[in-house]
Amino acid sequence: MTIDWPVFTPWTALAGGVLVGAATAMFLLLNGRIAGISGIVGGLLRLVSGDVAWRVAFIAGLVGAPMAYALFTDWPKPQIEAGYGTLVVAGLLVGVGTRYAAGCTSGHGVCGLSRLSPRSFTATAAFMGAGFLTVFLMRHLLGL
Amino acid sequence: MAFFTSFLAGLVFGLGLIVSGMANPAKVLGFLDLGGRWDPSLAFVMAGAIAVGAVAFAVARRRTRSLLGVAMRLPSLRSIDRRLIVGSVLFGIGWGIAGFCPGPALVAVGMGQAKALVFVIAMLAGMGVFEWLEGRKETKHQGGNRPKANGRRGSAHRSGPSRRTN
Numbered sequence: 183m184t185i186d187w188p189v190f191t192p193w194t195a196l197a198g199g200v201l202v203g204a205a206t207a208m209f210l211l212l213n214g215r216i217a218g219i220s221g222i223v224g225g226l227l228r229l230v231s232g233d234v235a236w237r238v239a240f241i242a243g244l245v246g247a248p249m250a251y252a253l254f255t256d257w258p259k260p261q262i263e264a265g266y267g268t269l270v271v272a273g274l275l276v277g278v279g280t281r282y283a284a285g286c287t288s289g290h291g292v293c294g295l296s297r298l299s300p301r302s303f304t305a306t307a308a309f310m311g312a313g314f315l316t317v318f319l320m321r322h323l324l325g326l
Numbered sequence: 327m328a329f330f331t332s333f334l335a336g337l338v339f340g341l342g343l344i345v346s347g348m349a350n351p352a353k354v355l356g357f358l359d360l361g362g363r364w365d366p367s368l369a370f371v372m373a374g375a376i377a378v379g380a381v382a383f384a385v386a387r388r389r390t391r392s393l394l395g396v397a398m399r400l401p402s403l404r405s406i407d408r409r410l411i412v413g414s415v416l417f418g419i420g421w422g423i424a425g426f427c428p429g430p431a432l433v434a435v436g437m438g439q440a441k442a443l444v445f446v447i448a449m450l451a452g453m454g455v456f457e458w459l460e461g462r463k464e465t466k467h468q469g470g471n472r473p474k475a476n477g478r479r480g481s482a483h484r485s486g487p488s489r490r491t492n
Contacts, residue, residue, distance in 0.1 A: 186363035189356060191347055195367040198346020199374020205339035206375065207382030212331040214392035215399050217339060219428040224453040236332040243336020244429060245436035250337055251344050258344070260434050261352035262441040264424040273431075273445040275420030277452020280428060282413025284403065287427045288339075290414070291372060296379030297387075297400075304406050305414040310358075312418025317358040320423070 206292055209240075218289025219244070220280035283309070328394055340433045346371040349433040351425025358422050 209217040213236065226237045248257045264272065280286040283305050285294060290309075294302020320326045340349075347353045348371055356365030389398055421427050426434070426445050434442030 183360060184363055186356060186365045189353070189363075189365050189367075191367050192370050195346045195370035196374040198342045198344070198348065199371035199376075200378055201342030201345060202339055202371065203342075203375035203378025203382075205335045205337075205342060206379045208331065208338065209335035210379075210382050210386050210392075212392055212394050213328055213335070214386075214394075214396045216401060217335060219339075219432070220453075223428060223432075223450070224456070227450070227453055227457050235329055239329050239333040240336035241432060243333040243338075244340040244432040247337055247340025247344060247433050248349075248436040251341055257437060258347065258350060260350040260437060260439055260442070262424070262426075262434070262439060263352060263355075264441070266441065266444055269424050269426075269441055269445045270448040272420040272424035272426060273448025274452040274455075275416050275423070276427060276445075277449040277454075278456050279413045279415070279417030279420060279452075281453050281456035282409050283417055284401075284410070284413070286417060286429075287421075288429055292375045292379055293383075294401075295372070296376050297383040299401070301401075301404060301406055301410060305410055308411050308414035309418035309421060312415040313358045313422040314360050316419045316422025317355060318361045321359060322361045 202288075202292060203296075206288075206296070210293075216289055216293045218285050218293060220276075220286040221284065221289055224277075224281050279309075328396060331394065339429065340436070342371075342375070343430050343433050346374075349430045349437070351430070351434075353425075354421075354427075354430070355425040358425070 206217045209215055217240075222237050222240050226234060226241075251257045262269075276286070283290065285291075285302065285305055287309075290299075290302040290305040295306060343349045347367060353365060354368060356363075357368035359365075386398060386400065392398055417427075424445060426442070428449060431442050431445050431449065435446055
């Protein structure tokens with residue numbers, strides 16, 4: 183394993199992580215809920231009355247974040263190498279998978295590990311392991 | 327008020343993803359590529375988030391109501407079952423294919439990225455498939471003599487969104 187030093191950004195990663203943690207803490211202590219994005223989005227599809235507005239508000243915050251960021255400086259443009267077909271397959275897998283697992287990187291990865299949940303440790307190990315293997319297969323065995 | 331704090335939490339969460347570089351799938355894939363030139367940044371994002379989150383959860387554990395006076399809704403599911411593992415593996419494969427997970431994809435939609443929007447629509451479709459399959463299972467098992475494992479799943483489902491918010 184070789185570390186890609188020129189692209190490794192420990193300080194901004196840590197600072198961004200602290201912001202994510204602060205948002206999680208705020209949501210937990212004020213709204214009494216877990217800031218798990220897949221659950222917030224997925225729960226919207228059930229259209230339970232009285233359970234929609236706060237979900238939409240959270241998602242609006244996420245989608246509006248680049249605009250808030252732009253008040254200070256230009257946001258870094260994301261590099262999306264995958265083609266449209268690949269993105270559709272990836273999106274379907276992420277949608278079905280996170281709902282069956284009842285959590286994603288935020289719900290299990292950040293919140294679950296923060297509360298030392300064995301369930302979330304298992305989920306995080308499983309999705310990270312699968313992610314590592316998938317990238318290894320695609321980049322180094324199939325050469326995609 | 328709860329509506330506003332929810333928006334604010336989403337906003338700060340999104341800003342964190344932008345600052346950390348995680349709204350960029352190429353950077354996420356750099357972390358997942360252990361066999362190539364590895365970018366450990368994502369681990370630092372998790373560490374920063376968990377350091378703050380752990381304190382918040384330690385405080386939350388002793389409370390039954392939030393600071394706004396609403397009931398705390400902490401996950402109560404404890405089972406480590408096939409659903410959890412198969413679901414996580416499917417998610418991990420999708421994550422590894424494109425480098426997007428739900429939060430960063432929504433932030434990238436806010437950056438006007440058409441590709442992120444396609445991913446999000448497909449993700450919503452995937453979540454819809456899950457709801458449909460769950461709905462069918464509920465109907466099929468209604469009144470039936472269900473096996474123990476399904477009974478547990480069923481009860482988790484009936485408890486509604488509160489248990490599934492992560």
